[in-house]
Amino acid sequence: MKSAVIVFPASNCDRDMATALHKISGVKPAMVWHGDSTLPDDLDLIALPGGFSYGDYLRSGAMAAQSPIMREVMKAAERGVKVLGVCNGFQILTEAGLLPGALMRNAGLKFVCRDVELKVENAETAYTSHYAAGQDITVPVAHHDGNYFADDATLDRLEGEGQVVFRYVNNPNGSRRDIAGIVNEKGNVLGMMPHPERLIEPAHGGTDGRALFESIIASLK
Amino acid sequence: MKAKVYVTLKNGVLDPQGKAIAGALHGLGFDAVEDVRQGKLIELEIKETDAEKAKSQIDEMCRKLLANTVIENYRIELA
Numbered sequence: 001m002k003s004a005v006i007v008f009p010a011s012n013c014d015r016d017m018a019t020a021l022h023k024i025s026g027v028k029p030a031m032v033w034h035g036d037s038t039l040p041d042d043l044d045l046i047a048l049p050g051g052f053s054y055g056d057y058l059r060s061g062a063m064a065a066q067s068p069i070m071r072e073v074m075k076a077a078e079r080g081v082k083v084l085g086v087c088n089g090f091q092i093l094t095e096a097g098l099l100p101g102a103l104m105r106n107a108g109l110k111f112v113c114r115d116v117e118l119k120v121e122n123a124e125t126a127y128t129s130h131y132a133a134g135q136d137i138t139v140p141v142a143h144h145d146g147n148y149f150a151d152d153a154t155l156d157r158l159e160g161e162g163q164v165v166f167r168y169v170n171n172p173n174g175s176r177r178d179i180a181g182i183v184n185e186k187g188n189v190l191g192m193m194p195h196p197e198r199l200i201e202p203a204h205g206g207t208d209g210r211a212l213f214e215s216i217i218a219s220l221k
Numbered sequence: 222m223k224a225k226v227y228v229t230l231k232n233g234v235l236d237p238q239g240k241a242i243a244g245a246l247h248g249l250g251f252d253a254v255e256d257v258r259q260g261k262l263i264e265l266e267i268k269e270t271d272a273e274k275a276k277s278q279i280d281e282m283c284r285k286l287l288a289n290t291v292i293e294n295y296r297i298e299l300a
Contacts, residue, residue, distance in 0.1 A: 059289055102291040109237050149292055
């Protein structure tokens, strides 16, 4: 699997994401600087990692979404290349319009940093085929602005089209409909607030995140 | 030309920071405060003398970056 991790100023989960991709796929991903104007050829997956790009100034992910490289990421997404946005990456995807809705300040106002239980709502996406439908998994979150918001019409459409992929069992941030992760209509762009890359080997305390990456690799065959 | 852009949350969007501010004001004894919603003020200085052109450019800035129109409204004031 040929992958790339985009690095924005103050991304800080890029190396964790790269390690996960390298360990699970066996292929080292390219690290691409946000200011670059081209992506490597023939990418299977582009990852937008977690962190505090641009210090979360103005709005989390707002300025990162306008980076030069994002033009190429959007073209790649249009062509069907898979794009995975985790945490700040999810925020960037909504700001770029690649996913609907917005991520706002956590309803409880606190930065939440703990393991959360997620339900896999849709196990038929390219990102979740190696999970069972309705499976309960535990994945860590670490965010201040993970409160997913979209209007009722958009939420109904997401639910109806099976675009809600992960749901919180105990909502830690006030996200509407307890939404933790969604996929776009075409099924190639996924955004989620929890960090699957932090739970891929026993030393992490759990391996529930591993199947997400294995699903992506399986989808390429 | 100077301009001010006010970015505020749309009605119906939860504002827990506003609520926290209201709580703090109550704690200070300002019991008359019924609701607080907070927004942003962005001040711009742009090299444009035509007011129409300035407003049009700033409107585009708001739609593309300064406001997230999923959850925010904006208002432009030219000096």
